[in-house]
Amino acid sequence: MPIHVNDMMQLLCRVSEEQKMKAAFRHSGRGALVAGATAFVGGLVGGPPGIAVGGAVGGLLGAWMTSGQFKPIPQIILELPPVEQHRLYEDAYAIVRELDWTDLAQLTALVMGNTAIQQKLLGVLMNYLTSELRAEIRYGD
Structure with missing residues (x-):
């Protein structure tokens, strides 16, 4: 059964x-x-x-600027442009395509109850974030 891009983003x-x-x-x-x-x-x-002084100060300032603030991945997913969401959707849909489900709630329950599928979806998400967006991933609080 097909799933809408927005629904897939909610699942991810x-x-x-x-x-x-x-x-x-x-x-x-x-x-x-x-x-x-x-x-x-x-x-x-x-x-x-x-x-020399400007380079040293600028280097420190530049390093501080590039350290980045960590944002929750759900926030990042929802802020992606539609084209990027669609690219992520295609990779994730390939994993859930074979599952038997009727609505988003049932699909979410199936995925959350199956660690192997969760890991595959996380792999798709990690690959996208690290290769396409060049993000650094952190787990936990």
Whole structure:
């Protein structure tokens, strides 16, 4: 039986919620830009010593910026653009396609009662988050 994209996202949210999964995104490009910009400004203001000081300060600031804040994965899933949700849907639907269910509540009960299916869905979710979104995953509180 087909399942709507929004329903699949709700199922993935439920599975990731059970594991208390969170993810953080590292913005290394933004950090490098900050480090370079402060080195440049330091060079304009203080010459060669300013470049060194600006680079050091910018490097620390850039590192702090890229550390990322962990957000619950259900929040991340629901904030994905529709195109990205559809890509995730296709991979997850391949796992639940063979199950016998009539509505979302029954499908959720089947998945939550089967550890193997949960692990497969978590694998799809982890693969998507780490390869497509370059996120760092953390479990628990």
